[in-house]
Amino acid sequence: MLRATGTYWALGAAGASFVGTFFVIPRFKDSFKEDLEWRDIYEALSSTGVKQLEPKEAYAKCKSGSAVLLDVRLGNKYEASHAACSLSTPLYNPIQKWDLPSTLRRAGFAFFGIYGxxxxxxxxxxxxxxxxxxxxxVVMCENGGSLENKSGTKYGFQSRSLKAVYFLQQAGFKNISYVSGGIAEWRREQLPMAQGPEDPAAVPGLSSSSSSRDEDDDDDISGGFRVGGLRLPQLASVFSR
Structure with a gap:
């Protein structure tokens, strides 16, 4: 009896998976797509040229305070382990909504063993x-990516750091590069690592009151920067992609 019940449950689960994969999920396939595809980002970045830095060079820049090392991975990955002088601003976040398309997205990611x-x-x-x-x-993700075409590739190797560079350019930043090999290469080269929430005070040349103002803006900022009348808080714990 128990064996028969288990068989029915298995068949039911297989049937539900089949229906969901081939009939339900395709109806919401647009919800799995981002508004901007990697090909478009690749072409935009290729036209402007983006410099990649070796981890040791990136570390030297962030240690001296001449550059900000920005970790764009999920917040929980950052807290588990990150470059010692980096700040966290995730490019992706966990799926927030619970409407049908969002639930299907979760199910789709889970089907492939990926966090939604x-x-x-x-x-x-x-x-x-x-x-x-x-x-x-200087932007950092897990593996860095590349705009170079190797082994027959046509649009390089996409990564979150390269996508982040594109969005930062759109936001008005001009001097942007990314870490070749990402945090994985950083670890292999045994550069300093840290754990836990970020500490902006540990980043040379950047305080928690840093603002979106240009560096040559001569207004008085001794009282700290505010956006929309609110003082910007320190990010203690962030979860994202």
Whole structure:
């Protein structure tokens, strides 16, 4: 009896999976797509040229305070382990809504064993609220990606750091590069790592009151920067992609 019940449950689950995969999910396939495809981002970045930095060079810049090292991975990954002098502003966040398309997105990601995320549409503004436009930015993700075409590729190797560079350019930042090999290469080269929430005070040349103002703006900022009349808080714990 128990064996028969288990068989029915297995058949039912297989049937539900089949229906969902081939009939329900395709009806909402547009909800799995981002508004901007990687091909478009690749072509935009290729036309402007984006410099990649080796991890040691990126570390030297963030240690000296000449650049801000920006980690765009999920917040929980950042808290688990990150470059010692980096700030966290995730490019992706966990899926927030529970409507049918969002639930299907979760199910679709789960089917492939992937954590369900969605693009952080406020990413550019989030960075602008913390880093002056005139500051050099070095972006880091898990593996870095590349705009070079190798092994027959046509559009390089996409990554979150390259996508982040594109959105930062759209937000008005000019001096942006990314870490070749990402945090994975950083670890392989045994550069300093840290754990837990970010500490902006640990980033040379950048305080928690940094603003979206250009560095050559001569207004008095001794009282700290406010956006929309609110003082910007320190990000203690963020979850994202």
């Amino acid at each position: 995320t969605e693009l952080n549409t406020n990413f550019g503004d989030d960075v602008l609220s913390r880093v002056p436009k005139g500051k050099q930015l």
